[in-house]
Amino acid sequence: MRCAGLPVAFLSIILLCCAGAPALGEDVPGAAVTSEDRLEAEAEELRSAIDENWEDLLDFDEQLDAAGGEDTRALRERGRALLAEFQDDLGLLATNIVAREEAGLVAAEDRERVTELMQQSAAYLRRAAEQFLQRSDDLRVAIEDASADDKESMKKEIEYADHWYGVTLGLLADQAAAMETFGVGAEESKAFLAEHLADRAELLAGRVLLARDEVDRIARLAAVDPANTEIVSELDRADNELDVLIGQLQDTSRLMEELEMDASDYEQLVFEVTGEITTDLLNRNVLGGLAKSWLRAAGDWIRVHGPGAVFKLLVFVAILVAFRVLAKIARSVTQRAMKASKLEVSQLLERTTLSLVGSVVMIFGLLVALSQVGFQVAPLLAGLGVAGFIVGFALQDTLGNFASGVMILLYRPYDVGDLVEAAGVCGTVKDMSLVSTTILTLDNQTLIIPNSKIWGDVIKNITAQTRRRVDLVFGIGYADDIEHAERILKEIVEADDRVLRDPAPNIRLHNLGDSSVDFIVRPWVATADYWDVYWDITREVKMRFDAEGISIPFPQRDVHVIQETDES
Numbered sequence: 001m002r003c004a005g006l007p008v009a010f011l012s013i014i015l016l017c018c019a020g021a022p023a024l025g026e027d028v029p030g031a032a033v034t035s036e037d038r039l040e041a042e043a044e045e046l047r048s049a050i051d052e053n054w055e056d057l058l059d060f061d062e063q064l065d066a067a068g069g070e071d072t073r074a075l076r077e078r079g080r081a082l083l084a085e086f087q088d089d090l091g092l093l094a095t096n097i098v099a100r101e102e103a104g105l106v107a108a109e110d111r112e113r114v115t116e117l118m119q120q121s122a123a124y125l126r127r128a129a130e131q132f133l134q135r136s137d138d139l140r141v142a143i144e145d146a147s148a149d150d151k152e153s154m155k156k157e158i159e160y161a162d163h164w165y166g167v168t169l170g171l172l173a174d175q176a177a178a179m180e181t182f183g184v185g186a187e188e189s190k191a192f193l194a195e196h197l198a199d200r201a202e203l204l205a206g207r208v209l210l211a212r213d214e215v216d217r218i219a220r221l222a223a224v225d226p227a228n229t230e231i232v233s234e235l236d237r238a239d240n241e242l243d244v245l246i247g248q249l250q251d252t253s254r255l256m257e258e259l260e261m262d263a264s265d266y267e268q269l270v271f272e273v274t275g276e277i278t279t280d281l282l283n284r285n286v287l288g289g290l291a292k293s294w295l296r297a298a299g300d301w302i303r304v305h306g307p308g309a310v311f312k313l314l315v316f317v318a319i320l321v322a323f324r325v326l327a328k329i330a331r332s333v334t335q336r337a338m339k340a341s342k343l344e345v346s347q348l349l350e351r352t353t354l355s356l357v358g359s360v361v362m363i364f365g366l367l368v369a370l371s372q373v374g375f376q377v378a379p380l381l382a383g384l385g386v387a388g389f390i391v392g393f394a395l396q397d398t399l400g401n402f403a404s405g406v407m408i409l410l411y412r413p414y415d416v417g418d419l420v421e422a423a424g425v426c427g428t429v430k431d432m433s434l435v436s437t438t439i440l441t442l443d444n445q446t447l448i449i450p451n452s453k454i455w456g457d458v459i460k461n462i463t464a465q466t467r468r469r470v471d472l473v474f475g476i477g478y479a480d481d482i483e484h485a486e487r488i489l490k491e492i493v494e495a496d497d498r499v500l501r502d503p504a505p506n507i508r509l510h511n512l513g514d515s516s517v518d519f520i521v522r523p524w525v526a527t528a529d530y531w532d533v534y535w536d537i538t539r540e541v542k543m544r545f546d547a548e549g550i551s552i553p554f555p556q557r558d559v560h561v562i563q564e565t566d567e568s
Contacts, residue, residue: 039100335354416429422458472538484548491544
């Protein structure tokens with residue numbers, strides 16, 4: 001059967017300025033104008049070729065009238081080659097007309113002929129579009145009461161009519177552009193397109209939403225019973241229908257943009273439904289060595305898909321930049337909140353928290369950006385989970401250090417700058433991370449100790465408190481004056497301004513040793529003054545004891561030798 005009763009011959013006419021036709025007003029490759037005679041000869045040759053192609057198209061139209069069902073669709077696809085040849089010749093004639101007019105030759109008859117063909121084809125396309133639309137609407141009404149067997153074939157007819165309705169609108173848009181380029185008014189076609197494209201876009205938007213809901217419904221069923229082949233098959237069918245509708249909506253949006261109509265709402269809908277801007281790869285291979293066909297296909301791909309690819313890249317970069325700014329803002333807010341709080345936060349906890357906040361925001365931004373350019377995020381997350389399990393098993397010791405670092409972060413036994421004894425090492429904490437602690441020893445050696453070694457042992461934080469007690473022991477001889485020695489010790493301690501008055505120093509006679517009488521001297525000082533006070537008081541006690549005749553005995557032992565006499 002014929003496509004809605006429409007002859008193919010007219011379809012050939014409207015392809016005048018499609019992708020393969022040379023641009024009007026440009027030089028034809030291989031046909032540079034060298035003389036008026038050559039232009040006239042070329043025009044005559046083109047007119048003959050057009051007449052011959054016209055007869056071929058009429059013969060093909062008769063074959064199409066005699067066909068039916070699937071044969072009609074097959075023949076229509078075969079007719080594309082004939083249409084392309086006719087299109088090239090008619091385009092060359094239009095270019096020849098412009099060249100002759102620029103050379104001062106008379107081409108009014110040919111211009112009138114091409115103008116008439118353009119106007120007739122534009123009128124035909126408007127009628128064809130209305131008939132395809134009416135055919136689709138009638139089928140959609142009739143399918144409600146049709147039997148199950150008829151519904152399947154009617155669905156195919158509806159899809160076929162919708163497809164050719166969209167194709168016809170696209171051809172009409174190309175025809176209108178060609179007419180304006182050739183100097184023929186196309187106001188009626190543009191008004192027709194504006195009305196039909198707006199209605200079609202609105203209708204397709206509603207169908208896309210319904211199809212998306214259907215896909216979501218079936219996907220939920222498939223998640224519950226993934227082994228059910230019928231549900232999986234139904235999900236594939238629904239996905240394919242949604243993809244077709246989205247493709248039609250994108251084509252309609254493109255035509256609207258070419259006519260300077262607002263299509264932002266429909267582009268936004270495609271984003272919301274798919275999460276990406278579709279950019280199909282070049283699906284048409286160049287056969288033989290037909291350079292013109294290859295250039296036509298390549299030009300179409302660049303014109304249609306090039307902006308989409310660039311836009312996807314811009315969207316990806318823009319999202320990452322936006323989330324980078326958000327990460328900085330989040331870190332800044334978190335840092336101010338931590339400083340404003342009354343909690344004493346260690347440097348490790350502060351750095352870790354700020355780093356974690358920034359990383360979480362950036363990871364989320366990366367996932368959003370990837371989803372917008374076509375990556376499936378759910379399989380990526382699942383793969384990361386499996387990889388994380390494998391890596392965790394292989395890095396048990398490192399994870400043990402990480403866990404110990406978390407405990408150190410939470411309980412804060414020490415911080416950067418503290419003097420500690422841990423894991424058999426004494427020194428100042430220089431740096432901390434979740435896996436290790438860097439300690440600078442008193443003799444200026446840098447030691448990096450795994451956190452598991454530190455957390456699993458006793459930790460002594462020498463500088464954790466602001467005050468420390470200096471424990472000193474001084475011994476005098478048994479023959480020395482105890483009260484005198486005690487008075488000297490008190491004077492030395494009280495004279496040192498670094499010794500705290502509260503708590504008061506403790507000076508007591510502590511022990512009667514084997515060779516000395518021992519005093520304990522225990523002043524309290526600021527932690528930073530501990531060793532200076534320790535050394536200065538020890539030195540001062542020795543000097544005062546020497547000056548005032550108080551001895552500091554050293555350990556000694558008396559040995560008594562008993563001699564036995566021989567009574568015999």
